[in-house]
Amino acid sequence: xxxTSDAKEKILGAARTLIELRGYSALGxxxxxxxxxxxxxxxxxxxxxxxxxxxxxxxxxWADQERTWKRILASEGEPLDRLRxxxxxxxxxxxxxxxxxxxVSGCLFGNLTxxxxxxxxxxxxxxxxxxxxxVDMIDAVIVEALARGDVTVADTREAARSVVAQLxxxxxxxxxxxxxxxxxPLWANCLALLGARTEMAGxx
Amino acid sequence: xxxTSDAKEKILGAARTLIELRGYSALGxxxxxxxxxxxxxxxxxxxxxxxxxxxxxxxxxWADQERTWKRILASEGEPLDRLRxxxxxxxxxxxxxxxxxxxVSGCLFGNLTxxxxxxxxxxxxxxxxxxxxxVDMIDAVIVEALARGDVTVADTREAARSVVAQLxxxxxxxxxxxxxxxxxPLWANCLALLGARTEMAGxx
Numbered sequence: 001x002x003x004t005s006d007a008k009e010k011i012l013g014a015a016r017t018l019i020e021l022r023g024y025s026a027l028g029x030x031x032x033x034x035x036x037x038x039x040x041x042x043x044x045x046x047x048x049x050x051x052x053x054x055x056x057x058x059x060x061x062w063a064d065q066e067r068t069w070k071r072i073l074a075s076e077g078e079p080l081d082r083l084r085x086x087x088x089x090x091x092x093x094x095x096x097x098x099x100x101x102x103x104v105s106g107c108l109f110g111n112l113t114x115x116x117x118x119x120x121x122x123x124x125x126x127x128x129x130x131x132x133x134x135v136d137m138i139d140a141v142i143v144e145a146l147a148r149g150d151v152t153v154a155d156t157r158e159a160a161r162s163v164v165a166q167l168x169x170x171x172x173x174x175x176x177x178x179x180x181x182x183x184x185p186l187w188a189n190c191l192a193l194l195g196a197r198t199e200m201a202g203x204x
Numbered sequence: 205x206x207x208t209s210d211a212k213e214k215i216l217g218a219a220r221t222l223i224e225l226r227g228y229s230a231l232g233x234x235x236x237x238x239x240x241x242x243x244x245x246x247x248x249x250x251x252x253x254x255x256x257x258x259x260x261x262x263x264x265x266w267a268d269q270e271r272t273w274k275r276i277l278a279s280e281g282e283p284l285d286r287l288r289x290x291x292x293x294x295x296x297x298x299x300x301x302x303x304x305x306x307x308v309s310g311c312l313f314g315n316l317t318x319x320x321x322x323x324x325x326x327x328x329x330x331x332x333x334x335x336x337x338x339v340d341m342i343d344a345v346i347v348e349a350l351a352r353g354d355v356t357v358a359d360t361r362e363a364a365r366s367v368v369a370q371l372x373x374x375x376x377x378x379x380x381x382x383x384x385x386x387x388x389p390l391w392a393n394c395l396a397l398l399g400a401r402t403e404m405a406g407x408x
Contacts, residue, residue: 114317
């Protein structure tokens with residue numbers, strides 16, 4: 001049982017790395033198994049299809065990321081400080097990825113959105129749920145900031161969507177130029193999108 | 205000669221449609237030729253590799269889009285009006301794409317950036333040139349707007365990058381949710397990112 005569970009973890013880990021490096025369509029099951037060091041039979045013991053594996057990789061990655069987001073956004077401090085720390089954590093993750101792989105691999109969910117979302121409804125649906133959850137979390141922080149008069153948005157949910165969209169857009173360029181410095185303007189832009197009080201923006 | 209040139213156009217057209225629908229990696233040369241209605245020999249007469257075709261599709265699409273961008277941004281009117289018309293044109297293109305294909309296909313350059321840019325340096329380089337050219341065009345308009353006191357950015361080039369990043373992020377979500385309404389906040393966000401004068405933002 002221990003060995004079986006280990007094989008599943010190996011397949012998931014190898015698939016996540018390969019999908020981050022080369023996308024989903026370019027991969028074959030044989031390559032994933034070879035990279036994971038498990039026989040092909042193991043793959044089909046755990047996953048009926050390559051799509052089922054992709055969904056498991058997405059869920060696995062979101063479980064990690066959601067934990068990080070919740071920890072940061074539920075921590076001590078003013079709402080905008082917590083939001084700033086979330087952006088700093090995102091930048092740190094991209095820098096670590098570049099250090100490990102030699103190239104900025106971007107956001108797994110954004111990558112799969114542009115590669116896959118209009119091809120499989122199961123993946124589209126799962127990615128929608130994840131981005132909805134991200135927007136929910138950012139929305140809650142904006143609601144807090146609004147109650148304190150720190151920001152001036154008319155619609156907190158729309159503002160949260162714009163903050164996440166801006167994040168995905170900058171991560172796209174960090175990947176294209178293989179340069180995490182491209183993430184530098186994230187926080188100032190977030191404050192501009194939220195109509196943050198000038199003295200808060202000035203404290204950057 | 206007429207027939208040969210026609211075959212090249214057919215291959216490019218079919219490849220562009222298929223890449224927009226399903227990405228690059230998922231496609232094979234045989235499928236592209238079948239969709240174009242040309243024999244496989246024609247493909248290799250015009251293109252040495254599938255990557256060479258992808259570069260030709262990118263160039264072809266950019267030639268079209270650059271013409272549209274130049275026409276709009278060099279037209280009559282105040283700088284921010286021209287920028288607003290550019291966003292409206294982008295929304296119209298995405299709506300037309302959804303009407304024709306049943307699904308929002310997003311930005312071909314953004315799609316290929318997230319799918320391909322860390323796999324082939326030739327495609328990465330070409331996409332960088334295109335986004336640099338987009339940023340140049342937006343930058344020129346921001347410089348004009350700044351000279352008139354319509355916006356208050358400290359660094360016009362960085363502001364232009366943020367405007368394009370924001371555009372790509374919103375197009376990503378329009379694709380994921382197959383909903384062009386997701387592009388609705390583009391213009392208000394652009395004004396916020398540019399620190400536009402309140403009376404201009406209020407005129408929305």
